[in-house]
Amino acid sequence: MNHALNRVQEWFPSADGDPSRRQQLQELLEELLAGADRLKNPDRVNLAGTKRRSEHFYRELLQESAIPQSGAPMKDVVPKLLELLHDHPYHTKYFLTNILPMASIPGIVGMLAAFLVNGNNLWDVYGPAGAEAEVRVIGMMSKLVGYDPMLSGGYTTWGGQGAVFTGLRLAIAKLAPDAQQTGVPRNLYAFCSEAAHYSLYKSVQATGLGTDRLIRVRTRRDSSMDLDDLRDKLLQVIRQGGIPAYIVATTGTTDALGIDDVQGVSAVSREIAQAHGLPDPHIHADSALGGFFAFFNGYDFDRNPLGLPITALKPLHAIHRRLRHLNLADSLCFDFQKLGQTPYVTSLFMVRNASDLKLLDLEPEETPYVGHRGYGQYHTGYTLECSRMASAVSIYSALTAFGIEGYQRLLAQFIEVSHRIREEVAREIPELTLVNADNPGIVSLFRLYAPVGPRFADEVAGRCSTGQIAETNRLNEELFELLGRDRDKMFFGDTKKHLLVPTTDGPDQPLSASKIFVISPYTEVEHVPEIVRYLKSRVNEALSALKIPTAP
Secondary structure (H helix, E strand, C coil): HHHHHHHCCCCCCCHHHHHHHHHCCCCCCHHHHHHHCCCCCCCEEEECCCCCCCCHHHHHHHHHCCCCCCCCCCCHHHHHHHHHHHCEECCCCEECCCCCCCCCHHHHHHHHHHCCCCCCECCCCHHHHHHHHHHHHHHHHHHHCCCCCCCEEEEEEEEEEHHHHEEEEHHHHHHHCCHHHHHCCCCCEEEEEECCHHHHHHHHHHHHHHHEEEEECCCCCCCCCCCHHHHHHHHHHCCCEEEEEEEEEEEEEHHHCCCCCCCHHHHHHHHHHHHCCCCCEEEEEEEEHHHCCCHHCCCCCCCCCCCCCHHEEEEEEHHHHHHHHHHCEEEEEEECCCCCCCCCCCCCEEEECCCHHHCCCCCCHHCCCCCCCCCCCEEECCCCCCCCCCCCCHHHHHHHHHHHHHHHHHHHHHHHHHHHHHHHHHHHCCCEECCCCCCCCCCEEEEEEECCCCCCHHHHCCCCCHHHHHHHHHHHHHHHHHHCCCCCCCEEEEEECCCEEEECCCEEEEEEEEEECCCCCCCHHHHHHHCCCHHHHHHHHHHHHHCCCCCC
């Protein structure tokens, strides 16, 4: 019996700080880290190893996988874990796709600290470390964006989707306090731009509001919300008996880093609501990506104390001017697993007034085994999650290690490399047009055009037919396939919906474009010429595949 008991305990960290057990864990971690390092190649994207991902790959996994009758020793488990990493994308200098950053050492160590105690952040009696870290992080980020930390609140959640969803729940609860018991009224409406993330689309489905009551607002060329169109659509909804409940201002779109004017959205919505005797809509700033540029809120751009290069300083100043009014939003979010450099999933949802969260809280009798005792002060029954991981510890670790200046330097590097890429592409690949030149960010969208025919300016002005746009989209999707085929060499991104543009003979059409997202700390200015040469070779291949002559 004792032998069996001891065998079970060997699977866990020691209860008494036994050095031999700690050494065992350290050896396993060292084996895992060393094994992962052996798979790295700084001149490629994917880790070493091959995966035969046939058409039936996942079906075959289902057929062959079974739980072993007797467990394997950990020395045999680690190689199996390393095998999972084979051919996995890794963040080398050629990793240039979407918002998939490298988890930093501070973020990993913070997450490990949380794992060691495995506290449930639902209640500080169960998870005091996570509760303390969460409150500290809310205080830190409130001061950064301009919220009053003594009035604001928030919690860590499951991504920007969780933040958008909770913002919508708050908006509904403000206008219809009985909605949690009787259901969502049919006259409430949500608004976002055409460039907004699809998380709001999923949220109106999940809350029962319905996609018919999600109003898309036209975007301008810089991917920001058109305030005149917002005004028109708010008025249209009100005239039809509806009530504007929720407006998502995207402060950093996924594809182009378009930044909505939070101050303008707030002013327009408040003016119209007051004119019609309605409550102000709840404004959520979807700052999951772009919000991290708030680290420049206190930066002296004239003195430039960090000596940032001018190629980065001007774009950063432009972004700062667009983001300085984040504090006007009723709620916002930061996806630290994006530009915060922490592991998945470490998202922070924040509200300007913590008292708003009481609208979502459960009654004491609904949570009979957590909170509402004479002990414990931090009970988060207002979260959609019941069990909550202490991901705030990872965020706290990263904020403490990087500091404001660390994030400023990292973001400045991303911006500088991005703008050097833009300059080099303009010089070397005339067939590619930068279609988000008005967005001074870390994302560059390039649309491929045949040497002869309509260009981006013609598409935006509505001078092209649906057929012409479809033909250019087909050319760009050929480039997508070629870049995707060799993504283990250089990993680019893409989008099939950068802008919706008017046409001469039909409805608005989306524009496809390839995406270069500078997200790896190992991508430096010196690597730009090689990246552009590689891109040029694939552009020529795409043109040749469709029998389109290349420019001399």
